[in-house]
Structures are given as structure tokens and as C-alpha cells.
Amino acid sequence: MKEVFDNEMKLEFISKSSNEAFARLSVAAFASQLDPTIEELADIKTAVSEAVTNSIIHGYDKKQGIVKIVSRLKGNEIIIEISDKGKGIENVDVAKEPLYTTKPNLERSGMGFTIMESFMDKMEVESIIGLGTKVTMSKIIKPKIEEDEEEFKMLTTNS
Amino acid sequence: MESEFYEKDKLLIFKITDEIDDHTVQMIRRRADYEMERYMPKRVIFDFDSVTFMDSAGIGLLIGRYKFANMIGAKLEITNLTGSVRRIFDMSGILKLIPVC
Ligand SMILES: Nc1ncnc2c1ncn2[C@@H]1O[C@H](COP(=O)(O)OP(=O)(O)O)[C@@H](O)[C@H]1O
Ligand SMILES: [Mg+2]
Numbered sequence: 001m002k003e004v005f006d007n008e009m010k011l012e013f014i015s016k017s018s019n020e021a022f023a024r025l026s027v028a029a030f031a032s033q034l035d036p037t038i039e040e041l042a043d044i045k046t047a048v049s050e051a052v053t054n055s056i057i058h059g060y061d062k063k064q065g066i067v068k069i070v071s072r073l074k075g076n077e078i079i080i081e082i083s084d085k086g087k088g089i090e091n092v093d094v095a096k097e098p099l100y101t102t103k104p105n106l107e108r109s110g111m112g113f114t115i116m117e118s119f120m121d122k123m124e125v126e127s128i129i130g131l132g133t134k135v136t137m138s139k140i141i142k143p144k145i146e147e148d149e150e151e152f153k154m155l156t157t158n159s
Numbered sequence: 160m161e162s163e164f165y166e167k168d169k170l171l172i173f174k175i176t177d178e179i180d181d182h183t184v185q186m187i188r189r190r191a192d193y194e195m196e197r198y199m200p201k202r203v204i205f206d207f208d209s210v211t212f213m214d215s216a217g218i219g220l221l222i223g224r225y226k227f228a229n230m231i232g233a234k235l236e237i238t239n240l241t242g243s244v245r246r247i248f249d250m251s252g253i254l255k256l257i258p259v260c
Binding site: 017018020021024039042043045046049050053056057106107108109111112114115118119 | 178180181182184185188212213214215216218219220222223242243247250251
């Protein structure tokens with residue numbers, strides 16, 4: 001059975017580094033429907049920036065390709081898939097290790113996956129050599145309880 | 160990015176005003192290395208006060224500038240780390256290498 005979502009968006013763009021800001025801002029704008037805090041929004045922007053950058057510089061290297069983002073809202077959770085049809089990752093477990101990078105000469109820090117894992121609640125990587133890579137991340141946006149109670153009180157006293 | 164050089168103290172300050180990602184670091188890196196070579200400072204400070212976004216490209220940028228500063232005999236420091244910028248620096252462990260002033 002198909003899973004039911006409250007909302008969904010899709011975004012495709014060419015693997016140019018000048019699109020990184022546009023990509024993370026678009027997902028952040030979509031996520032703002034869940035009323036996240038500034039900190040939660042920063043977490044999402046950073047994680048998206050890491051995954052998109054990886055598709056551009058590692059997945060496609062100097063070649064041009066399409067980076068695809070699908071984002072869905074379900075309850076108070078945001079799910080974000082970022083995929084490329086680039087060269088793929090040989091060993092995902094090794095790639096995820098902190099400080100591991102295959103491009104140290106380009107001043108990469110090897111912190112991308114570590115940041116995605118700690119800024120989001122869940123992160124999964126599927127990759128096939130020669131076919132591409134898909135990163136799926138999700139985060140629960142904590143409901144703002146106090147504000148809701150305040151609003152409830154206002155509604156009940158007004159009626 | 161804005162920069163100021165104080166001849167008397169041989170102090171070069173870079174105030175980063177852009178969002179820091181893999182795209183923008185290329186320009187920041189080029190300009191920082193160019194100015195360090197030009198002024199030959201003894202002390203270099205990167206000011207993050209106006210940085211509204213940074214991902215792991217910022218860590219690579221700082222490690223690279225740390226090495227470059229060492230090469231020309233300058234001491235590198237960073238200042239005004241807040242919010243998620245601070246968290247990324249803490250996570251990376253490079254604050255053991257580069258002092259916060
Ligand atoms: N989309 C991708 N396609 C191919 N390889 C990837 C992709 N994402 C990550 N990798 C590999 O995983 C390694 C670790 O990624 P990351 O933690 O983001 O560090 P960095 O980007 O600094 O190298 C990369 O160096 C690269 O070899
Ligand atoms: Mg990366």
C-alpha cells in the first residue's frame with residue numbers, strides 16, 4: 001500500500017555548486033510549514049547542503065548531472081530524499097566514518113555524513129557503483145506545546 | 160568577505176560576510192591566501208560574526224588556511240562562533256588546533 005503523506009514537493013536541478021544555496025533554502029521554506037525553531041531550520045539547511053554538495057562534487061565530479069530532492073511531510077516529521085545518478089559509493093559504512101574523504105586535496109573535511117547524522121534524527125544511504133546514491137533523512141519537528149496551550153486558552157476565553 | 164590589516168601589530172582580520180558552503184569557499188580561499196601572502200601578517204583572525212550559514216566546507220576552509228598561515232609564519236585564530244556554526248566547529252575537533260579569541 002502507498003504511504004500517505006500530508007504534503008510533498010520535488011525539485012530537480014543541474015549539478016552546479018551555485019545551486020547549493022537555492023536547494024537548502026527551498027527545502028527550508030517547505031519545512032517551515034511544520035513551524036520549526038530557527039535551530040531546527042538550521043539543522044535541516046545544513047544537512048541538505050551536505051547531501052547536495054556530495055552529489056555535485058563526489059557523485060558527478062566534474063561531469064554534469066541532475067540532483068533530485070523529494071521532500072515529504074507526515075504529521076510533525078519531515079522526510080528528505082536527495083539522490084544523484086553519479087558514480088556511487090564503494091563502501092557506505094567506510095564513507096560514513098568521521099573524517100573519511102576521498103578528496104582531501106580539495107580541502108574536504110570528511111564531516112558531511114557525520115553532520116547529517118547528528119543534525120537529523122535518521123539518515124540512510126543507498127548506493128550502487130555506477131548507478132548513483134540516495135540519502136534519506138528525517139527529522140521530527142517538536143510541537144511547540146506552550147504556544148498551543150496559550151492559543152487554546154485564548155480561544156476558550158473568547159467564546 | 161571584508162578584511163583589515165593593522166601594520167603595527169602585523170594583524171590581518173577577515174570578516175566573513177557570506178554563507179559558507181562548497182560554492183562560496185572557493186572565493187573566500189583565494190582571497191584569504193592572496194592577502195596573507197601580500198601582507199605577511201604575524202596574526203590572522205577569521206571573524207564569524209556575520210556568518211548566517213556554514214556547512215562542513217567551512218571546516219575544510221579553516222584547516223587549509225591554518226596550514227597556509229603556518230607556512231608563512233602566522234598564527235591563525237577564530238572568533239564569534241555562535242549557533243550551528245559553533246556546533247559544527249565543536250563536532251570537528253579543529254578547535255584543538257585553532258584557538259578561539
Ligand atoms: N553522492 C555521492 N556520490 C559518490 N560518493 C559520495 C557521495 N556522497 C559521499 N560520497 C563519498 O563519501 C565520502 C565522505 O563524504 P562526506 O562525509 O560528506 O565527506 P567529504 O564530502 O568532506 O569528503 C566522500 O569523500 C565520497 O568519497
Ligand atoms: Mg561531503
